[in-house]
Amino acid sequence: xxxxxxxxxxxxxxxxxxxxxxxxxxxxxxxxxxxxxxxxxxxxxxxxxxxxxxxxxxxxxxxxxxxxxxxxxxxxxxxxxxxxxxxxxxxxxxxxxxxxxxxxxxxxxxxxxxxxxxxxxxxxxxxxxxxxxxxxxxxxxxxxxxxxxxxxxxxxxxxxxxxxxxxxxxxxxxxxxxxxxxxxxxxxxxxxxxxxxxxxxxxxxxxxxxx
Amino acid sequence: xxxxxxxxxxxxxxxxxxxxxxxxxxxxxxxxxxxxxxxxxxxxxxxxxxxxxxxxxxxxxxxxxxxxxxxxxxxxxxxxxxxxxxxxxxxxxxxxxxxxxxxxxxxxxxxxxxxxxxxxxxxxxxxxxxxxxxxxxxxxxxxxxxxxxxxxxxxxxxxxxxxxxxxxxxxxxxxxxxxxxxxxxxxxxxxxxxxxxxxxxxxxxxxxxxxxxxxxxxxxxxxx
Amino acid sequence: xxxxxxxxxxxxxxxxxxxxxxxxxxxxxxxxxxxxxxxxxxxxxxxxxxxxxxxxxxxxxxxxxxxxxxxxxxxxxxxxxxxxxxxxxxxxxxxxxxxxxxxxxxxxxxxxxxxxxxxxxxxxxxxxxxxxxxxxxxxxxxxxxxxxxxxxxxxxxxxxxxxxxxxxxxxxxxxxxxxxxxxxxxxxxxxxxxxxxxxxxxxxxxxxxxxxxxxxxxxxxxxxxxxxxxxxxxxxxxxxxxxxxxxxxxxxx
Numbered sequence: 043x044x045x046x047x048x049x050x051x052x053x054x055x056x057x058x059x060x061x062x063x064x065x066x067x068x069x070x071x072x073x074x075x076x077x078x079x080x081x082x083x084x085x086x087x088x089x090x091x092x093x094x095x096x097x098x099x100x101x102x103x104x105x106x107x108x109x110x111x112x113x114x115x116x117x118x119x120x121x122x123x124x125x126x127x128x129x130x131x132x133x134x135x136x137x138x139x140x141x142x143x144x145x146x147x148x149x150x151x152x153x154x155x156x157x158x159x160x161x162x163x164x165x166x167x168x169x170x171x172x173x174x175x176x177x178x179x180x181x182x183x184x185x186x187x188x189x190x191x192x193x194x195x196x197x198x199x200x201x202x203x204x205x206x207x208x209x210x211x212x213x214x215x216x217x218x219x220x221x222x223x224x225x226x227x228x229x230x231x232x233x234x235x236x237x238x239x240x241x242x243x244x245x246x247x248x249x250x251x252x253x
Numbered sequence: 254x255x256x257x258x259x260x261x262x263x264x265x266x267x268x269x270x271x272x273x274x275x276x277x278x279x280x281x282x283x284x285x286x287x288x289x290x291x292x293x294x295x296x297x298x299x300x301x302x303x304x305x306x307x308x309x310x311x312x313x314x315x316x317x318x319x320x321x322x323x324x325x326x327x328x329x330x331x332x333x334x335x336x337x338x339x340x341x342x343x344x345x346x347x348x349x350x351x352x353x354x355x356x357x358x359x360x361x362x363x364x365x366x367x368x369x370x371x372x373x374x375x376x377x378x379x380x381x382x383x384x385x386x387x388x389x390x391x392x393x394x395x396x397x398x399x400x401x402x403x404x405x406x407x408x409x410x411x412x413x414x415x416x417x418x419x420x421x422x423x424x425x426x427x428x429x430x431x432x433x434x435x436x437x438x439x440x441x442x443x444x445x446x447x448x449x450x451x452x453x454x455x456x457x458x459x460x461x462x463x464x465x466x467x468x469x470x471x472x473x474x475x476x477x
Numbered sequence: 478x479x480x481x482x483x484x485x486x487x488x489x490x491x492x493x494x495x496x497x498x499x500x501x502x503x504x505x506x507x508x509x510x511x512x513x514x515x516x517x518x519x520x521x522x523x524x525x526x527x528x529x530x531x532x533x534x535x536x537x538x539x540x541x542x543x544x545x546x547x548x549x550x551x552x553x554x555x556x557x558x559x560x561x562x563x564x565x566x567x568x569x570x571x572x573x574x575x576x577x578x579x580x581x582x583x584x585x586x587x588x589x590x591x592x593x594x595x596x597x598x599x600x601x602x603x604x605x606x607x608x609x610x611x612x613x614x615x616x617x618x619x620x621x622x623x624x625x626x627x628x629x630x631x632x633x634x635x636x637x638x639x640x641x642x643x644x645x646x647x648x649x650x651x652x653x654x655x656x657x658x659x660x661x662x663x664x665x666x667x668x669x670x671x672x673x674x675x676x677x678x679x680x681x682x683x684x685x686x687x688x689x690x691x692x693x694x695x696x697x698x699x700x701x702x703x704x705x706x707x708x709x710x711x712x713x714x715x716x717x718x719x720x721x722x723x724x725x726x727x728x729x730x
Contacts, residue, residue: 061635062718097341100477101569101637121343129334135273136266147262148342148349403649407642411632420628421646424621425653428660435664456656463652467645470566474641 049110050074051096051196051227056105058091065091066248069105075195075225076242078218080232083248089231090128092248093200096229097125121150124194126202130185134174138165138184141173142191149192153224159190164213178205186214189221197221199230259344260352267356270329277325282364285318289372300377307376308437311369311386316426319397320419322361326353326402327409327472336409336476347465350472354402354464355395362394378441385440385450389433392453399460400425406471428456495712496721498572502705509702516695523688531685537601544594546693547587548612550700551619552654554584558626559651562644572708574640575715577647578630579707583700585623591616611665615658622650636715 050072057067065088073079081089095102098114109119132141142156160166163183173181182205189197197218203211211234218228219238236243271278292310293303303310330336330353339349369390370383378386404422408414436449524542531538558580564573595613596606607613626643633639681689716722 062716097337099337099340099473118343120341123341125337125341127334127337129332129337131334131338133266133270133329133333133335135270140266140269144262144266145338147259148338148344150343403645407629407646408632410638414632417625417628417632420621421625424618424625424657425649427618428653428656431660431664467649471642471645474638474645477635477638477641 048074049195049225051229052106052108052111053096054106054108056092056095056102056107058088058095058100058102060088060091067104069246071244071246073196073227073229073244075227076222077227077244078222078236078238078242079227079229079244079246080236081229081246081248082231087248089248090200093125093127093198093229093231096198097123122194123196123198124149124189124192125198125200126185126189127200130181131188132173132181132184135172137170137172138176139169141184142187145188146191149194152189152191152193154190156187156191159187162190162217163187179207179210182206183210183213186217190217195226197226197228197230199228201231201233203232203234256344256348259342260348263339263349263352264356264359267353268359271356271360278360281318281322281361282368284321285314285365286368286372288314288317289376293376304377304379304441307373307378308382308386308434308441310376311373311378312389312430312434312437315365315369315390315394316397316423316430318365319361319394319401320422320426322357323398323401323405323418323422324415325361326357326398326405327475328405331409331475336472340473340476346469346472350402350406350469351461351465354398354468357402358395358398362390362398365394366390378437381443382437382440385446386437388450389436389453392450392457393429393433396429396453396457396460397426399457399464400429402464402468403471406468406475408475409472410475410477429453432456495571495716495719496725498575499709499712499721499725502709506702506705509698509705513695513698513702516691516698520688520691520695523684523691528685528688529682534602537598540594540598542689542692544591544598545689546696547594548591548616549693550696551584551588551591551616551623553697554580554587554700555619555622555647555654556651558584558647562647565640565644566648574637574644575708575711576704577643578640579704579711580700581623581626581630581643583703583707585620585627587696587700588616588620588623592620609665611662614665615661618657618661619654622654626650 052072054070055067056069058065069092071079081092083089091100094100096107098120107114109117109122111117114120131145133144136144138160139156142159146156154162157166160168163186165180165183165187168176168180173184176184182202186202202214206214215236215238218230222228222238222242289310292306296302296306327336330339340346342349366387370386373383373386401422404418404425405414407421408418411417432449432452436446436453439446439449520542525539528539530536558577561573561577561580564570565577592613595616599608599610599613600606626646629646630639630643633642713722
């Protein structure tokens with residue numbers, strides 16, 4: 043945190059289209075530590091596209107994304123962010139432990155050990171279970187465990203609540219609140235409304251940006 | 254974790270995955286044996302003819318087997334989101350990609366080294382060419398994985414990328430085919446093969462350095 | 478960036494916008510066509526009428542006025558495609574992407590012409606339609622490289638991603654072309670040495686050479702015209718829903 047620039051994700055005048063259809067344009071927001079950004083909008087409004095632009099998977103048509111004052115490619119952005127998308131990013135033939143160890147090898151270690159993380163997501167004792175034996179909800183919780191064991195400030199979550207029951211949703215909300223209270227940031231899309239303290243919550247409705 | 258740790262972690266993971274999917278991984282090897290078997294059936298079993306054709310038959314079959322195995326290089330990573338996670342890793346994607354290619358060669362290229370001499374024997378390749386056949390396989394099968402990686406990276410996002418993959422990759426395999434089978438051919442007639450082996454070695458070294466870059470660029474395009 | 482003079486940089490930025498490029502292409506095409514026709518007429522007149530009959534091959538050698546320039550073009554266009562691919566990848570210049578994509582079918586066409594005329598030429602010379610001659614074989618592989626570019630571009634639905642993919646492919650291809658060429662020559666050591674590029678002591682008659690060079694330049698102009706036309710079409714397709722295309726269509730209607 044001794045950066046000359048303050049930790050922040052700044053998005054300026056971002057616009058993006060798909061198949062010649064404008065999804066959003068002139069999108070501006072700033073996300074500071076301790077804040078959650080919820081992206082709302084109907085299907086096809088460009089929520090996932092925006093997340094993929096923020097991950098650097100696709101280029102925006104115009105606009106600027108910066109991290110701690112620098113362009114994301116020239117900053118520590120990729121070391122400081124983590125993404126959980128529709129695809130889990132886990133290998134079904136490998137065990138829970140093998141998957142998490144691999145995730146750790148690709149990234150810098152974070153706050154929690156693998157065992158602590160598994161307890162947090164209520165998968166303790168599943169270490170040696172192959173991922174294909176897990177239920178959909180358990181798989182989702184496993185991919186969230188990845189967020190806990192690796193170093194990151196910004197979480198980018200695409201529909202993190204799918205295939206989770208009420209308990210699972212509450213669990214993720216608790217994890218998000220804990221992450222944000224430690225100075226983290228979260229950007230997520232969800233059809234489900236959040237029940238976390240509102241003071242830290244920003245909302246962007248993508249349908250209303252599409253003119 | 255360090256880049257070296259990530260590099261070896263990716264090789265270890267892919268080898269482990271190959272081991273868990275071993276039935277699937279054996280297919281290119283069976284395919285290789287099968288194609289070699291088809292040639293005597295198609296052209297007749299005259300020992301003289303088979304002996305002349307042996308280097309070419311083995312190398313064309315190795316090429317086709319390599320082509321068939323390429324799909325497994327990035328397909329599952331692309332489908333289950335692992336590729337996205339690799340892209341987001343703070344480590345250089347090129348190095349991770351090189352790790353994947355090496356693992357792929359260990360799983361698909363190395364077994365050919367064991368089976369090909371046996372098949373060469375069936376085709377009547379003279380024993381004096383066996384050493385050269387081995388050397389060409391050691392030098393050139395990694396080249397097949399490396400060159401193929403670019404093609405797979407370009408087509409992994411396509412639903413029916415198989416045909417296009419062969420159209421992209423096979424022309425690029427031509428030099429490998431020429432030098433490798435030419436070396437075995439000459440060795441069978443007792444001629445020196447230093448030049449061919451050196452060229453293959455040079456191509457291998459150049460590919461090791463050059464291939465990861467376009468491959469990772471193509472993977473980024475495919476994830477898009 | 479500062480290396481490039483401001484005027485040049487401004488020119489590139491202006492050309493880099495689609496409507497500008499479109500208008501520029503429209504303005505140049507008639508001139509290019511005029512030059513092409515002049516060169517073609519001169520080249521054909523020189524080649525088919527003025528140039529002497531070859532003492533060995535008779536008149537059948539005259540096919541070189543199509544075959545050789547086409548073969549040159551096939552390589553030239555691939556190299557150009559790689560250069561445009563590099564520009565497209567480094568500077569994200571859309572016009573370079575469009576020109577690359579527009580060039581591929583033209584290059585494939587020239588390669589095909591070189592193959593067909595080569596095989597027609599081979600019939601009286603070798604007595605068969607096809608011999609596995611090193612240069613014909615290289616040309617055939619080059620055709621496959623072109624077809625790879627064309628089908629990859631066609632297969633990827635998102636055209637921006639597709640353009641990036643073919644840029645990468647063209648660069649990979651151009652690195653491999655010399656290796657392929659060299660390996661094929663190795664494979665077939667029984668080939669005719671290159672006839673024209675021997676600088677200093679040209680082994681062909683000047684009266685034969687001049688029309689050949691005229692034809693070569695004419696083919697380059699043809700390529701420019703065809704590539705610009707194809708690029709215009711590609712731009713219209715890609716940006717069908719943009720404002721400038723709509724205005725353009727209204728103006729022409």
